[in-house]
Amino acid sequence: MDITHSQHGSVRIIELKGRMDAVTAPLFDKAFAEAATPDASDFVIQLNGLEYISSAGLRSILMVAKQVKARSGRLILTGLTDEVREVFHLSGFHTILRICDTKEAALAELA
Amino acid sequence: MIRVEHLCKRFGDLMVLKDINAEIRRGQVISIIGPSGTGKSTFLRCLNLLDQPSGGRIEIDGEDILAPKANVPALRRRMGTVFQSFNLFSHLTVLENLTIGPIRLLGKPPAQAATTGLELLRMVGLAEKAHSLPDEISGGQKQRVAIARCLSMEPEIILIDEPISALDPTMVSEVLAVIRRLARQGMTMAIVTHEMEFARDVSTRVFYLDEGLIYEEGPPERIFDHPQRQRDRDFIGKVRSLSYHVTTADYDPYALVGKIEGFCEKHLIPHRIAHAAQLLAEEVLGVLLTPLAPPRAVPTGQIVASSALAGTASTGPPLTVKVTASPAPSGPTHPDIELVLAFSEKQRSLEPRLDGAGPPGNPLETANLPDDFALNLIRHYAADIGYERVGERNRLRMRVQSIAGREAVAPIPLVRQCGAGLGGGHELDSATDGDPTEPDRFGRLARRTPATGMTPHQRLSS
Structure with missing residues (x-):
């Protein structure tokens, strides 16, 4: 899984590409820990290039969501591929996480 | 007609047949199916003693053909074999391929053998090729000649080893049609085949061979529609x-x-x-x-x-x-x-x-x-x-x-x-x-x- 960080104003953007499974989910945990500096509260996780997510990935995203909530921040996921959207839908994630179609829409919402 | 008990065959350290038990009754058509390398052809070759079994017992009408005093040539003449590679004599005409056995081994007069040979060639649709050499006919025609040659020895059972595996797909149906006709006429046959639809159509019973055993046997409806075990389900379901x-x-x-x-x-x-x-x-x-x-x-x-x-x-x-x-x-x-x-x-x-x-x-x-x-x-x-x-x-x-x-x-x-x-x-x-x-x-x-x-x-x- 490829993970890249960027920043747009105060919003931290993490982009994930490839597979988020039992092996790579810890890499995402680590990447988030690096991005979540004390002054960061709002996050966008871009999933346009994420082709696969398993239960391990779901757990990681839930943990991240919890950490964002703990710092009174906001988290938006964007660009879900069909495969990831299906897993989110089956797991009920679409009901508890904010999801936008595009990064631009997410940034506009967080502005 | 044929009873097989605890038949085993070993090639060096390789045990190909472990414990085959089977019975073939007169008039039955047995299809022997199973994955490659599981001993189907070896089983046939053991039946007519082209391969000597390593153990077990094979009886034909109650006579143990593995007994030391068994008259193997006479017993073998009761069983004809059709090979996947035809095994015709290339220097003899098609008709001569059919007459040489009856003349030399059965002592038939040449004219009678020729008459019978022509009848058999007519039956397999190849009378017009009687004087051709094997190299002058197609693979499907060669296999039909091989079947006719087998019949010329008046066998009581025919063992057929993958009769179409060496054939161009366009020639398959002509050979299967001949075998179907023999089945309808009541010829006892044991056929090793990978043609599942053919086996379903022509057989009275099916042996599924795997791991050196007859893993499952039964009427074709049961074997093909309701296989009981995972290995045959997988094989039949391709x-x-x-x-x-x-x-x-x-x-x-x-x-x-x-x-x-x-x-x-x-x-x-x-x-x-x-x-x-x-x-x-x-x-x-x-x-x-x-x-x-x-x-x-x-x-x-x-x-x-x-x-x-x-x-x-x-x-x-x-x-x-x-x-x-x-x-x-x-x-x-x-x-x-x-x-x-x-x-x-x-x-x-x-x-x-x-x-x-x-x-x-x-x-x-x-x-x-x-x-x-x-x-x-x-x-x-x-x-x-x-x-x-x-x-x-x-x-x-x-x-x-x-x-x-x-x-x-x-x-x-x-x-x-x-x-x-x-x-x-x-x-x-x-x-x-x-x-x-x-x-x-x-x-x-x-x-x-x-x-x-x-x-x-x-x-x-x-």
Whole structure:
């Protein structure tokens, strides 16, 4: 899984590409820990290039969501591929996480 | 007519036939099917002693042909053999190929042998080729001549070894038509074949040979429509399979993913089904390996998500997710799991099968999982999940859901997936876990206790 960080104003953007499974989910945990500096509260996780997510990935995203909530921040996921959207839908994630179609829409919402 | 008892045949250290027991009665047509290399042709060659059996007994009409004083040439003349490579004499004409045996071995007058030979050639549709050399006729015609030559020796049974395997597909039907005609005429035959439809049509009984045994036998309707055992089901269903052996919790998932992707591409399996197969492989292996490699620890009772995370007003009661208690890991220290991905070309279905050593019990019920995410993904992406205990091993099998089947399944509220009925999620506790008297898709009942009427998960979280 490829993970890249960027920043747009105060919003931290993490982009994930490839597979988020039992092996790579810890890499995402680590990447988030690096991005979540004390002054960061709002996050966008871009999933346009994420082709696969398993239960391990779901757990990681839930943990991240919890950490964002703990710092009174906001988290938006964007660009879900069909495969990831299906897993989110089956797991009920679409009901508890904010999801936008595009990064631009997410940034506009967080502005 | 022919009785075979405990027949075995060894080539050096290789035991090809282990223990064959069979009976062929007069007028029966026996098709011998099975994977390549399982001894089908060797079985035929043992019957007519082209290969000397290593042990056992073969009786023809009560006479033991393996007895030291047996008249093997006479017994062998009662059995004709048709080989896959024809074995015609290339320097003799077609008719001479049919007359040489009756003249020299049966003592028939040449004119009578020629008359009979021509009749037989007429029967197989090749009278006009009587004076051609074998090299001047096609493969299908050669095989028909070989069948006619076999008949010229007036055998009581014909052994036919893959009669069309050396033929161009365009010539198959002409040879099978001749064999079908012989079957209708009541000729006793034992036919090794890979042509399943032919075997179904022509046979009175079918022997499925595998692992050096007659693994299953019966009338063609039963063998082809209701095979009893997994190996013959796979063979008859034209199942292609991929195997992956997991011996460590740190198995290489990318090697497995690569194999699954390659397998699915090779068999033109749609991407979404291949994706589901990958997901099922990871999730089910994860469940089976959980006692050996517990997932990352999440403190029990910790709230990890709620609808407030979305930052928007929820349309319903707030959802809360809580991780349930995860018992201490236990189980074998060295995993031994065989993952097989079986693709049936006939039914266009893909089946993940997992066979693992371990204590009795369906791993999908007994694994110490921190939540139900994995189980719910398995339940949504798989259909017909079955469990059986075989020896010291647990076997799970399932079928990858068709896309339509997956979409037909409604999502399950998250609060239930995590096994909790906490805080704002209480109202969802009343959501049905399914009829407790009906088994769920893992073949298990919702195990409500008599005292509380609650499922184990509800009890853990209350």
